[in-house]
Structure formats: C-alpha cells, structure tokens
Amino acid sequence: MSERKTITPAHRYRNNDRLIGIGNTFWNTSYEHGVAGIVGDLEDGVFHTPDGHEFVNFTVCSYLDLDTHPKVIDGAVASLRRFGVLDHCIPRTRVQTPVLLELEESLGELFGAMVISAISTAAASTGLLPVIASGHLGNGTRPLMVFDKNAHVSMANAKPSCADETEVVSCGHHDLDFLKDMCRTYERVCYVVDGSDSLGGYAPVHELAELQEKYNLLVFYDDSHSLSAYGERGIGYVRSHSPVLDERTITVATLSKGFGAGGTAILLDGYPEQTRRLIERFAGPLGYSQKMNAAAVGAALASAEIHRTEELTLLQGRLRSNIALFDSLVATEQSDSTYPIRVVPMTDETVIDAAKQVFAAGFYTSPVFFPIVARGTAGLRVMLRAGQSEEQIRRLCAALVRAGARPAAAAPAPGIGGEHLAATTGEGAPDGHA
Numbered sequence: 001m002s003e004r005k006t007i008t009p010a011h012r013y014r015n016n017d018r019l020i021g022i023g024n025t026f027w028n029t030s031y032e033h034g035v036a037g038i039v040g041d042l043e044d045g046v047f048h049t050p051d052g053h054e055f056v057n058f059t060v061c062s063y064l065d066l067d068t069h070p071k072v073i074d075g076a077v078a079s080l081r082r083f084g085v086l087d088h089c090i091p092r093t094r095v096q097t098p099v100l101l102e103l104e105e106s107l108g109e110l111f112g113a114m115v116i117s118a119i120s121t122a123a124a125s126t127g128l129l130p131v132i133a134s135g136h137l138g139n140g141t142r143p144l145m146v147f148d149k150n151a152h153v154s155m156a157n158a159k160p161s162c163a164d165e166t167e168v169v170s171c172g173h174h175d176l177d178f179l180k181d182m183c184r185t186y187e188r189v190c191y192v193v194d195g196s197d198s199l200g201g202y203a204p205v206h207e208l209a210e211l212q213e214k215y216n217l218l219v220f221y222d223d224s225h226s227l228s229a230y231g232e233r234g235i236g237y238v239r240s241h242s243p244v245l246d247e248r249t250i251t252v253a254t255l256s257k258g259f260g261a262g263g264t265a266i267l268l269d270g271y272p273e274q275t276r277r278l279i280e281r282f283a284g285p286l287g288y289s290q291k292m293n294a295a296a297v298g299a300a301l302a303s304a305e306i307h308r309t310e311e312l313t314l315l316q317g318r319l320r321s322n323i324a325l326f327d328s329l330v331a332t333e334q335s336d337s338t339y340p341i342r343v344v345p346m347t348d349e350t351v352i353d354a355a356k357q358v359f360a361a362g363f364y365t366s367p368v369f370f371p372i373v374a375r376g377t378a379g380l381r382v383m384l385r386a387g388q389s390e391e392q393i394r395r396l397c398a399a400l401v402r403a404g405a406r407p408a409a410a411a412p413a414p415g416i417g418g419e420h421l422a423a424t425t426g427e428g429a430p431d432g433h434a
C-alpha cells in the first residue's frame with residue numbers, strides 16, 4: 001500500500017464543494033417541479049412544448065426583442081453568405097477577413113468608443129482582467145484588484161488568475177468608503193463592478209468618476225443588462241452617466257441581451273491603437289479561442305443599424321411603458337426603476353408552487369430561492385420586454401397575484417378592474433387550457 005497524498009484545497013477565491021453543494025440542491029428542486037429543464041419550439045413569441053403546453057417566456061433578457069427582429073435574422077443569414085465562412089479558425093492577429101473590422105467600426109461609431117469584439121462577455125472578462133491586474137492595460141502600475149461582492153460570476157471567476165498577477169480583495173456592494181481607503185493606501189486600484197446588476201440597481205457611476213479623478217482609480221464595468229435598453233442609441237447606463245472617458249474606464253457589454261445578436265463589445269477610450277493589438281494577442285480567449293462568427297456579426301450589424309434609427313427610441317419607449325404597466329399591477333422592491341428586471345417576492349416555501357401556477361397559466365417566470373439567494377429574498381424573476389403585449393402583461397400579473405404576489409397599491413381593487421383581469425385570463429390565453 002502506497003502512502004499517497006490527499007490534497008487540501010486553498011479555496012481562496014472559489015469553492016466547488018460549496019458552489020455545487022448549494023447550487024445543485026436548487027437546480028434539482030427546480031427541475032423536479034418542472035420549472036427548469038423546459039424544452040419547446042418558439043413561434044411568434046410563444047413557446048410550444050411537446051406535451052402541448054404553450055407559454056410566454058417572461059425571463060428572457062432580450063429587452064427590446066431584437067433577437068427575433070426580422071432584420072436581425074436576415075442580417076445574420078446575409079452576412080454568412082457575404083463573408084462565405086462562419087469562423088475562419090486562426091488567430092485574427094495573423095489572418096482575418098474584414099468581418100470583425102466592419103463590426104468594430106460600426107459599433108465604434110455607434111457608441112463613440114474604440115470597440116473590440118469578443119465571442120462573449122465571459123471570454124472578454126476572463127481575458128482582460130488578468131491583463132489589467134498585471135498593469136499591462138492601464139498606466140503600467142499593477143493595481144490592487146477590488147471586486148465588488150456582487151460582481152457577476154463572469155468577472156468573479158477571474159479572481160484566481162488576477163491573484164497570480166497582483167493582490168485581489170472583495171468589497172461590500174458599492175462600498176465607496178472602502179474604495180476610497182484603498183485608493184489612499186495603494187498606488188493604483190481597479191474596481192470591478194456591474195454597471196447594472198442582475199437583480200436591479202445601477203453602479204454609482206458619478207461617485208466613481210470623482211474617485212477616478214482624485215485617485216486615478218481604474219473602473220472595470222460590465223454593463224451587459226443596460227446596453228440597448230438604456231440611453232441614447234442604446235449606449236447603456238454607464239456611458240449615459242458621464243463616466244471618465246479615458247484609460248481609467250473599461251466597459252464590457254454583451255451583444256446577446258438587449259442588443260439581440262451575440263458576442264460582446266469591449267468599449268475603450270483614450271487608448272492608443274496598439275492596445276487593440278495587445279488585447280487581441282494577450283487577453284486570454286481573445287488570443288487563442290474562436291471569435292464572434294459571421295452570423296453573429298451580421299445580426300449585430302443589423303441591430304446596430306436599428307440603433308441608429310427612431311425605431312430604437314420607440315422600442316425603448318415600449319419597454320418603459322411595459323415596465324410601468326407591470327409596476328402598476330404588482331408590487332416589487334424594484335418598482336419605479338427604469339430597470340427591466342423585477343423580483344416578485346415569495347417565500348422559500350411558496351415560490352416553487354407559485355412558479356408552477358404561473359407556468360400553468362401560460363407564463364414562464366424563474367423561481368429563485370434559498371440556498372442560491374439569502375433566506376427571506378425568494379421570489380419569481382420577471383423580465384419586461386418591448387414586445388410583450390399589454391394583454392400578456394395584465395394576464396401575467398393576474399396570475400402572479402393569484403399565486404400570492406402582492407398587488408401594487410395603485411392596482412385596481414378586486415371586483416372592479418380585477419374582474420376585467422379575471423375575464424381576460426380565460427380568453428386567448430397562450431396556454432389554451434388555463
């Protein structure tokens with residue numbers, strides 16, 4: 001018998017025992033109750049499952065419904081034909097077709113920044129953060145990397161690789177006092193944070209800009225939830241709030257949510273052109289993995305064209321009024337925010353059953369509950385979109401209230417508008433068997 005070694009993990013930045021232990025309980029419960037693992041065909045905005053159930057998905061992040069826009073679909077098809085190859089598999093630094101250059105020029109003009117594309121935000125953050133940590137992207141000084149405790153997993157996952165290049169710490173959500181302390185202590189600091197949070201809320205862009213001016217703070221924003229849905233030409237929350245537009249601000253934003261295509265945009269200001277080469281060569285997957293493919297680029301080019309027209313303003317306006325309609329019917333903590341995501345409060349005990357009831361009524365909303373969220377914060381996640389009809393939203397809200405959601409204070413009292421809601425739930429329901 002050999003004396004072989006058992007490994008004791010450091011678990012300084014990640015812990016799969018905990019992650020999988022906690023996460024799998026959540027997923028198994030969701031799966032067993034039929035509110036995860038759903039498969040269906042999508043036709044005209046309605047899902048059809050093999051067993052004949054029909055539902056509208058109220059948990060999809062395509063806030064302007066550009067992902068199913070005919071021009072975006074046509075753009076994807078035409079681009080593949082035009083460039084003749086989905087992905088010419090060689091690092092773009094060696095040989096490339098003009099496909100990405102065309103996209104980056106278009107997005108650069110649209111957002112007023114130097115744009116570098118990547119296949120996903122996850123790949124971009126995985127690649128960029130260690131290059132920032134080593135001081136190669138920035139002013140050359142190795143910064144202390146401060147990760148907001150709520151930073152999206154695509155950023156938090158880069159902690160171990162950043163920690164091999166510099167020091168890494170986590171801070172409380174939007175803890176400006178901590179950041180100021182760190183700025184006074186360290187030569188340089190980089191704060192890694194979501195521009196717009198997955199559960200509602202925005203980064204304090206203005207306050208951060210003050211710290212940037214005063215201490216040269218570098219801020220890495222992920223504004224994935226706001227691109228397209230927010231701001232002039234869909235420029236997103238961060239860039240609508242006067243961030244410092246130079247080497248001290250780096251923003252990534254997915255093109256797969258509001259933008260309705262695929263891939264991601266890295267937005268840079270005040271960097272010299274050779275920074276582009278550095279990123280393409282050394283930002284992890286950007287240097288060694290696949291790029292945005294021609295179909296995704298074609299979809300993105302078409303979406304960018306829509307962003308240049310009145311149609312974008314119109315879609316943003318519809319999104320706002322759908323959000324307002326929802327808020328007038330169901331009470332949530334996010335009420336009255338411009339943010340398109342709502343969490344309808346339930347308890348850990350009721351949330352699965354509520355999701356099932358709402359699903360039976362013809363709407364998918366995703367339940368979140370302990371242990372993936374803190375006790376007392378369970379609920380159904382709802383995403384509003386421009387393309388949802390008033391009737392769909394009214395029927396969803398009626399189903400939510402029947403399942404235990406609190407009606408908004410301004411909501412019609414049962415027996416007046418309530419009767420109307422009840423009447424509409426039976427008729428023309430996408431599920432047809434409510």
Ligand SMILES: *Cc1c(COP(=O)(O)O)cnc(C)c1O
Binds near residue numbers: 223263
């Ligand atoms: C959705 C999301 C991502 C993932 O984007 P991909 O481009 O699909 O990798 C990353 N960050 C945030 C904040 C997101 O909400």
